[in-house]
Amino acid sequence: MDAIHLEYDVDGKNFVSAGSATESVKAQLKGLGINPADVRRVAIAMYEGEINMVIHANGGKAMVDIFMDKVIVKLIDTGKGIPDIEQAMKPGFSTADEDVRNLGFGAGMGLPNMKKYADECIIESEVGKGTTVTLITNFS
Amino acid sequence: MEELKSRHIVTLDYEKCKGCVTCMKRCPTEAIRVRDGKASVLYDRCIGCGECVRLCPHNAKIPSYDRFEIINDYKYKIALPAPSLYGQFNNLDDVNYVLSGLKKLGFDDIYEVGKGAELNSLVAQILLGRGNLKKPIISTACPVIQELISIRFSNLKENILPLLAPVDIAAKLARERAIRRGIKPSDIGVFFISPCPAKVFALKTGMNVSSPSVDGVLAVSDIYMRLLGEMKKIEYPENLSRMGVLGLQWASSGGEAAGVNRSKYLAADGIENVISILEAIENDTLLDIEFVELNACNGGCVGGVLNVENPYVAKARIRQLRIKFPQISSSLAETGKSLDFYSFEKSSEEVDANALDEDRGAAFKKLLEIQKMLATLPQNDCGRCGAPSCKAFCEDVVMGRVAADAKCPCINEK
Numbered sequence: 001m002d003a004i005h006l007e008y009d010v011d012g013k014n015f016v017s018a019g020s021a022t023e024s025v026k027a028q029l030k031g032l033g034i035n036p037a038d039v040r041r042v043a044i045a046m047y048e049g050e051i052n053m054v055i056h057a058n059g060g061k062a063m064v065d066i067f068m069d070k071v072i073v074k075l076i077d078t079g080k081g082i083p084d085i086e087q088a089m090k091p092g093f094s095t096a097d098e099d100v101r102n103l104g105f106g107a108g109m110g111l112p113n114m115k116k117y118a119d120e121c122i123i124e125s126e127v128g129k130g131t132t133v134t135l136i137t138n139f140s
Numbered sequence: 141m142e143e144l145k146s147r148h149i150v151t152l153d154y155e156k157c158k159g160c161v162t163c164m165k166r167c168p169t170e171a172i173r174v175r176d177g178k179a180s181v182l183y184d185r186c187i188g189c190g191e192c193v194r195l196c197p198h199n200a201k202i203p204s205y206d207r208f209e210i211i212n213d214y215k216y217k218i219a220l221p222a223p224s225l226y227g228q229f230n231n232l233d234d235v236n237y238v239l240s241g242l243k244k245l246g247f248d249d250i251y252e253v254g255k256g257a258e259l260n261s262l263v264a265q266i267l268l269g270r271g272n273l274k275k276p277i278i279s280t281a282c283p284v285i286q287e288l289i290s291i292r293f294s295n296l297k298e299n300i301l302p303l304l305a306p307v308d309i310a311a312k313l314a315r316e317r318a319i320r321r322g323i324k325p326s327d328i329g330v331f332f333i334s335p336c337p338a339k340v341f342a343l344k345t346g347m348n349v350s351s352p353s354v355d356g357v358l359a360v361s362d363i364y365m366r367l368l369g370e371m372k373k374i375e376y377p378e379n380l381s382r383m384g385v386l387g388l389q390w391a392s393s394g395g396e397a398a399g400v401n402r403s404k405y406l407a408a409d410g411i412e413n414v415i416s417i418l419e420a421i422e423n424d425t426l427l428d429i430e431f432v433e434l435n436a437c438n439g440g441c442v443g444g445v446l447n448v449e450n451p452y453v454a455k456a457r458i459r460q461l462r463i464k465f466p467q468i469s470s471s472l473a474e475t476g477k478s479l480d481f482y483s484f485e486k487s488s489e490e491v492d493a494n495a496l497d498e499d500r501g502a503a504f505k506k507l508l509e510i511q512k513m514l515a516t517l518p519q520n521d522c523g524r525c526g527a528p529s530c531k532a533f534c535e536d537v538v539m540g541r542v543a544a545d546a547k548c549p550c551i552n553e554k
Contacts, residue, residue, distance in 0.1 A: 004507050023419055032503045033495035036295040040422060047423040068504055104427075113424075 003065040004028065010050050010075075012059030015103060021062045022047040025073070028066065035140050042071055042137045045117040048110045049075040049133050055100050056080065057131065073118075073135040081127040088123075089115065149188045149204050149337040152179055156200035161523040163192035163201065168411045169291070169493075173536070174526045182541075185493045187287035188338035189411045189436045190445040203337035203445060205359040208366070211246060214329025214355065218314045219247040220307055223254040223383075223391035224335045224441040225360055226461055227454030229368075234464065236377035242333075243378065244370040245363070249318060250380050253332070254387030256310030257281075258470040260303055261386055261399035263482045267301070268400055268431065274298045276406075276421060276429045279396055281305045283342035284436035285414065291493040293418045299432075302484040304348060306390065307332050307339065309482055311353035313475060329355040333363060335444030336437065350485040359446040384469035385462050392455040393440035397433035407433040409440050496539065510534040517548050524549045 006028065008021035022043050029039045046062070053060040057079025065072045082088045089111050096106025111133075115121040120136040159177035171185035172192060179192075179200070193201040211217045219242045226235050239250045260281070267273060278299045280286040289296050304312075311330045318328045332343060334357050346352040389395030393409035406429045408417045414434045420426045437443030439451035447454065475481075496510075497503035510531070517530040525548055527533035536542045 002508060004504070004511055006511075019419070019423065019425075022423060026419075026422070027494075028507060030292070030494040031496050031507055033498065033500055040295045040424075043422060044424045047425060066504075066507075068500065 003067050006064040006066070008062040008064075010053050010059045010062055012054055012057070014059075015051075015054060015105070018050050018054045019047050021064075022050055025064050025071075029071065032066070038137060038139050041117040042073070042135075045114045045121070045135050045137065046073050046075075048113045049073065049135065051105055052110045052133075053077045053079070055096050055105055060130075068139075070119075070136060070138045073137075075133045075135070076130070077132075078130040081129055081131055082123065082125040083127050085123050085125060148183060149186065149341040150181065150190075150193055151202050151204065152181075153200045153202055154178060156198045158198055158200075160197065161528075162195050162197060164526075164528045165523055166191055166195050167528065168415060169288075170528050170532050172528065173541070174523070175542075185291065187284050187291065187436075188341045189284045190337055191411060193337065193445045203340070203359070205334065205337065205340050205362065205446065206331075206356040208358055208363055210356050211329060211331055211358075215327035216249070216318055216323045216329065217247045218249045218251060218318060218328065218330045219245075220251055220253050220256075220310050220314065220330065220332045220354070222307070222333060222335050222360075222441060223252070223257065223388050223458070224444065224447060224454060225333055226388070227391060227442050227458040228360060228364065228447060228449045229371075229457070232457070232461070234377060235381050235461065236379055237371050237374055238367070239380035240374050240377040241367045241371035243380070244373070245367060247331075249314065251310045251314035251317070252381065252383045252387065253306045253310045254383035254390060255470055256306035256308070256313070256387075257390040257396070257399070258383060258387040258468060259309050259313075259472065259475065259482060260306050261396070262470065262472050263303055263479055264301060264400045266479065267303070268402060273301070276426060276432045277301050278421070278432045278434065281390070281396060281433075282338070282435045282437075282441075283347055284338045284411070285434045286342075286347065286488060287338075288414070288418065288436075290488055293422055295422050296418060297488070299421065300488075303482055304484065305342070306387070307343065308349055308353045312481070315353075331356045331358055333358050333360055335360055335441050335447045337446060338436065339444075348484045348486065348488065360444075361446050361448050364448050381465075382469060384466045386468045387470070388458060388462065388465055391440065391458045392442050392451075393435050394433065395440065397431055400431050402430050404429055405431040405433065407435075409435040409443070410438045411436045496535075506538045509538050513537065516551075518550050520550065522550060 026043050057077035060077030063074040091112040092108040094106045094108035100106040118135040119138050122134040125131040157178045164172040164174050169185045171182045193203050279301050332354050340357040343354050343357050394407040397405040397407040442454035443451035496506040513534040519530045521529040525533050
């Protein structure tokens with residue numbers, strides 16, 4: 001069967017609209033009758049990813065494919081890239097600037113939370129070119 | 141009592157409805173359609189927020205409530221006035237005028253809902269002090285919030301503070317007091333004077349209680365003129381008020397949250413704001429907040445559509461009335477009840493208004509169809525087809541709510 005494909009533009013530096021792609025995906029998953037706990041895992045991981053694109057990459061694209069048994073969320077940006085992915089995965093590590101921290105973001109929990117809530121979290125990044133984060137969540 | 145089993149908290153005046161799309165476009169759960177030139181409600185999605193009543197430019201949306209005359213079906217009549225009622229009167233310097241006026245209207249006893257609110261706050265303080273509730277704790281004194289959680293945010297059911305609404309606490313205590321006074325239970329009629337139709341629905345269906353705690357729900361707007369007439373005749377009001385600021389402040393947004401005595405609280409009002417807070421809690425982004433007070437109406441209960449006064453005027457008046465009240469006038473010792481008395485008597489029903497089909501495979505097929513159809517539409521969400529958005533139109537076609545060959549009027553024109 002085909003996947004349900006959804007695409008969203010994530011607006012850079014717009015903290016107010018950040019999360020709207022996540023909310024749309026949440027609504028679709030609820031429409032499918034997916035277990036609420038799974039919907040929540042997808043939402044938390046995807047929201048972190050959306051916020052990351054806003055903070056670090058001036059926005060990007062979210063491509064979502066929903067299958068019968070899983071959802072694959074790809075967050076694609078053309079930002080500055082992550083030089084050391086292992087370091088970026090450490091809880092509390094953050095390169096967010098003062099302004100962003102003052103807004104309550106940039107606590108260094110983005111990538112760790114994505115890894116924690118999604119079943120698979122694949123990060124591909126090239127410095128100067130951008131980052132693609134793939135989040136796979138299986139439905140119970 | 142007149143039965144109200146389904147969610148029919150609002151009915152339509154067919155004559156007045158012009159088929160404009162105001163209510164449909166603004167309904168927060170996309171529960172309204174305009175078919176054949178008239179608005180209709182998908183009641184399984186209606187959360188009773190009252191937005192359509194508030195917004196209808198033709199006053200065609202009629203909220204449900206009981207006629208005042210039904211109080212005469214009972215020999216011993218008890219009135220339960222909401223704290224927000226006190227904000228409806230100009231130049232009121234003593235709420236006993238309101239309460240004495242209610243007695244003159246025919247009520248034998250008065251039990252202020254604000255007193256039930258004080259007891260709720262005192263129990264909430266104990267429960268929060270114990271620290272074993274799931275955080276953030278969400279208050280559902282506003283019944284719309286509980287409806288919204290059950291149809292759209294089932295993840296958050298465990299965050300609900302499992303305490304009865306002030307009106308239920310007041311109703312139970314008032315009825316017991318009447319029985320202690322020797323009144324025959326079948327003679328007792330307990331009536332809430334409600335600021336909103338959501339309370340009509342919650343009380344009539346017995347939300348969170350094993351059986352409805354009141355015998356009828358009256359509208360502030362319906363009794364207002366007669367009450368005012370009686371109040372004007374009073375020279376010296378009887379001293380009937382038994383509540384404090386702790387209960388009074390529940391009338392407007394933030395009052396309930398202030399009553400739990402915790403610093404890490406949040407109070408949001410207005411249905412759109414409420415939804416964005418629930419989304420944030422679901423996404424786990426609302427950090428460091430222990431207690432969340434949510435009210436569907438702007439300003440809180442003073443914003444209810446059955447009130448007569450502007451919510452912000454009512455709020456200002458209530459603030460001015462504060463100095464006339466003691467800080468707290470209730471204690472849990474005075475009722476002698478255990479915490480169980482104040483707690484939910486049953487768990488809420490699960491209603492999944494979101495799922496396209498019970499079977500995931502079938503739901504998946506439907507969603508695929510919806511997405512395919514949506515790609516062919518202009519996505520201008522103009523509402524001319526009678527659905528609030530292009531996506532809702534696709535949903536209606538796929539779900540069989542409209543004929544399978546229904547066409548988008550914008551495309552048809554081209």
